[in-house]
Amino acid sequence: MSFHVRTRGDFQRRLRRWNLPVEVQIDVRLRLDELLHNPAERLQRITHPFDGLAYIFPAVDRSNRTYGYVFTFQVRYGTDEETLWVVSGGYERVPI
């Protein structure tokens, strides 16, 4: 079971620029689906510079264990409450 996750038109370009292994991208996609369950426990409220929600989670690169990632996505629920809008995002690449 999943819900609709939508993003901005330039997200595809951003993903290309991120140049992440596909395995990491798949894990990111699955993490977004996890927001279906207990979103209140997973999302953090941002009050500045706008009123929004942040989804922050660590991820590993299974093909290269010398680095990890911490992703941050600014998200909002759509007006139908069945759609998650991924407004922006980025990641920290972290040496282990």
Place this chain on the structure above:
Amino acid sequence: MVVQLSPETVSVVRAILDKPFRLMEKRSDWPAMATTLDALIRANEDVPGDVRETWRLSGVTSKEAAANGRLIDRDENGRNLAATIDAGLAFLRFLDGWVSAVQSHGQVVPSAEALRAMIADVESIRSEALDNWPWTPTKEEWEEAIAEFERGESVDIDDAFAAANGLSREEWLRLVEDRRRALAGGGDR
């Protein structure tokens, strides 16, 4: 002289070093400057290592916060990390500028190549650490994005992932489903 990496320290050190260097330049005492520069480069050969350690520690803080659901100011962390890396780069480039001047007068600085490798290393760390940093959008960027969503100008995220990876939507979804099943079966996270 071993330099501590902070913008303030590097600025002071550059100011302190600049005076004797200018004096040696005025006296055309290039051999003395070459010797001094070589000693400075060797004393600071750990700059890339120190920069990498700062990056690692910043990451440890971020990972722990993410794992514990603790909100930290990632923008401030990013600015601090950038400032430390840039301080290291500024110092190394300052030395490199004088090394070039000394070399143009026929002097040899034995550690010159090592210095250039250090600069390339720190530039690479900067790119790796900060190119995709998750800076918080400005209020204006956020509002512009929300307006786009409200006008229906958005794309399905699976279409975006598939296209970014040169896959059909079906191929992408199959990969996601395979991974979902592997995780459900106790696969490695």
